[in-house]
Amino acid sequence: MIKNTMVRDLPEQERPRExxxxxxxxxxxxAELLAILLRSGTKEASVLRVAENLLSLYKERGLASIVNLSAVQLSRIHGIGPAKVATVLAAVELGRRIAQEPSKKKIVINGPPDAADYIMPRLKYETKEKFAIVLLNVKNQVLSFRIISVGILNASIVHPREVMAEALNNSAAAIILAHNHPSGDPAPSGDDIATTRRLIKAGQIMGIEIADHIIVGGNGYISFKEQGLMR
Structure with a gap:
């Protein structure tokens, strides 16, 4: 735990900015990175203490939980007013957008690890279950990433017509299915498996390959291809 020493009392080389x-x-x-964003503490608590208080509230879920904090939740922490709330939320959103920024170089998916590297930054922080597709051309290059539905995955909310329409509209040769489990456990459910099989059959009829289904949970993932579930 950081002692309540004011930043001005630290040796210059130990102050976060310097x-x-x-x-x-x-x-x-x-805590030091957050302290730079927060800039100042209160009369009773240094900016480092305020930063650590914020981190300690979510220590069980890890630093990534800050991504989903609302303005109301942040403002409940003593020493974090509206201006600091705005600064933290803006920094978090910039980080999220940078992680999701498409590369100017075409991204090639050569297997499940490549697919997971591409999909995880786009789904791992979502608090609701979202089903998405990655559209690929004949060279396995990513054409686009599309969110198809929001909600618990089952056949009623993911219709093959919507998925195949996206593929046809983008001239995709193959599709990677993807969704997240906000619970943190990427293990597939019965509905996950049933929906995947339904989409595989639709793809066979349309001549569009369903290359894999990646489920993201916490900092891990499960690939249907690796698990032998693509049949």
Whole structure:
């Protein structure tokens, strides 16, 4: 636990901003990075203490839980007012957008690990279950990423017509199915397997390959292809 020492009382080389400039951003801990965003603490608590108080509230779920904090939740923390709330939320959203920014170079999916690397930043922080598809051309290059539905995955909310329409409209040769489990456990449910098989059959009729189904949960994933479930 960081002692309640005011930043101004620290040696200059140990102050977060000065430390970042001198040694690089990688040299800072999470609380120090947050302290730079928050800029100041209160009369009773240093900015480092306020930052650590924020982190400690969500320590069981990890740093990534900050991505889903609302303005109301942040403002409940003593020492974080409207201006600091806006700064933290803006920084988090910039980080999210950077992670999802498509590369100018065409992304090629050569197997489940490549698919997971592409899909996880787009779904891992979602608090609702979302079903998406990755559309590929004949060279396995990514054409686009589309959210098809929001809600518990079952045949009633994921219709083959919607999935195949996206593929046809984008001239896709193959599709990777993807969805997230907000619970953190990527293990497929019976509905996950049934829906996948239904879409595989539809793809066979339309001449569009369903290459894999990636389920994202927490920091892990499950590939139907790796698990032998693509049949």
């Amino acid at each position: 430390k970042l400039i001198a040694y690089g951003v990688q040299s800072l801990g999470n």
